[in-house]
Amino acid sequence: MEITNESSDHSDTEDIKEVDSIFSSCEHIHSQSLGSKYILDISASSESNPYIAAALSDFDCGIFNLTESGVSKITQLKSHTNKLVGCKFCPGQNRLLYTASTDGTIKLWDLRVLKQSEVCSFKDTTLDQSNVVKSLCSFDVSPCNRLLAAGTDLIDSDVYILFWDVRNIKLLGAYWESHTDDITQIKFHPDNSNKLMSGSTDGLINIYNLLEQCEEDALEECLNTEELVEDLQWFNDGKQYKISCVTSANNLQLWYSDGAEPYKRFNRDEIALKIKKTTENTYIAKAHPVKDSLLVLCGSNGHEGRTLRSLNLSKDHMIPAFQFKENVQKIRSSHINENTGVLITGGEKGILDIWKPNFKVLNNK
Template identity: 60%
Template sequence: MEMEIEELNGFEENGANDSDTCDFNEIKDCFSSCEHVHGQSFGPKYILNISASKEINPNIAVALSDNSIEICNWSSSGLTKVVKYKEHTNKIVECKFVNKDSNLLYTGSNDGTIKLWDLRDSESVSTFQDTTVDESDLIKSISSFDVCPNNQLLAAGTDLTDGDPYILFWDIRNVKLLGAYWESHTDDITQVKFHPNNSNKLISGSTDGLINIYDLSKSCEDDALEDTLNTDAFIENLQWFSENRENKISCVTSTNELQLWSTVDAEPYKLFSRDDISKIIKKKEDNTYIANVHQVGGYLLVLSGSNGSEGKSLRSFQVLGVESCPAFRFDANTQRVRASFLNENTGILLTGGEKGKLDVWKPDLTIFDIKNKKK
């Protein structure tokens, strides 16, 4: 037991983390240990975003705090660095691989551009930006973007610019700016997400606290706006997910609250406060944060950590309907996690964070079929 405890990063000699609310034996009983298979340092830079292609040996994009993108390939022998890109002049807010081509990658930045990269080239192949501005206009700082499922439309949210936040739209095939929405939000747009199976369905989230749902097949913004959900909080992260064939939305707020919405309801059907989450992961409330939310089959997997002990503690819990229970503990984690990516098909989970380390994990996702523990 002594050796096992010593090997667990983030745990004190008595086997308990300084922000745990129970002893280590209870933690072991509650959480399954997640296998750590590889770690790669990009430090001292922060890792801000991660994306990966979908094949068994995926390409992995890591967005760093020096405005660069590192591309690696993952195989049974580990991570191999492939190429580094540095054309953006400000913070990279997101990176995304194209669904059907593992060599095509999009990156969006506060510098007002979204770039398309072909990993076989040494420089970007396309740049998407607001072509209606001239040198005297303010640059619309990109805060989030997404590519629709059929890879024909690109949408990006912006910070407040000259009194308005914008959702910009481009035709990917000819890099043409098609137009914009600017009336549905009143503050910075923090998230835009296409429905994973419907290129006409888009959600946006903002620091104004609103989640807007659009039907892009309509001819104007007023007609396209189908519904507005009021979270009463700054929105940091939005994800579409499905449960019992129903479209739902997960929302992480700036207060580390998780809200779960059905698109047809006026209130969230489930709300996990920071206190609720801290009790599930056995941590003190003041240190608890949400790193990300992923769908695994019919469940949600919520990555949550603690800022105590230099952010070494990372755990997760699963959510089905309104029920929740502990899932994994990530004993080899050494940093506060800022980004993650899960490929359910290959069972690979990637995490990155404030010490510039990319970790590769192999969670046993089969536990989601047999686990019946309640919180």
């Protein structure tokens, strides 16, 4: 999400005692400065001392290890020639990492190999020398780690979802009829590798059944947000999977997968009121599925972006959850592993912060 560089605003102040009374403090475990680079995306492996991947604004991906003593750098992956749009560890494979870039490639890395060169590179193999490279905007890997999908920017009036079988670097196929603008989000269903969700700056959220043979038959649902889609998540409320959508206007929409309209909306004004900040400075960093619910990271552009707080979805209401007092930057990326209880954030000052939220607090609010 693009975050504006607004100057500190003295109207963006709050009663500290009031904030402390409604937000639980989140334990700050470690902090690691990566220099002057923005941290654009974060992924982490699933073990208790995870590997952390940080996609950086200089086209590299930093690899780190988190232990009880702190964050240590392992290596720097250097191969992409343009902006990284994401990084993601393979499901169930804690040493295999995918990175994707606007250079039109997704690269697979094996962190067990000391010489850091990619294992393979996935790209549009149908291109010849006269074709324009399809710049990637988003990507995901299926839960079974068999299928890669990537959304592209708008290219000569067309936009694509590209598919690869991870066992074969050749392009498996593509969709190009369901969206009309940049595909900003690609998300496989957490429990079903044959179900895919895409979101776009055309305002649409599309849901596909990949078992169907053609795109027209595969498109099961088309949800119109009427705003630019920035972040999509599947989340489980304990009964069924639903969809959260953060828009470019910093509004949050909640959808049933077959809904004609959102079953709940939280606009920027409401979010700002909940985190005790002014509307014009408030932004939504990301929504994270946790504990059969949704944890929404929110911040303020005022005061150098130091304010970071979170709200928790409880019975279709947003209630205050955590505040992150040691945060000093505007957040551009985050990753959460509820199993290990670790939250990782990164932002515009190039700082990797490790937090330990007490999720038991959410049950008592």
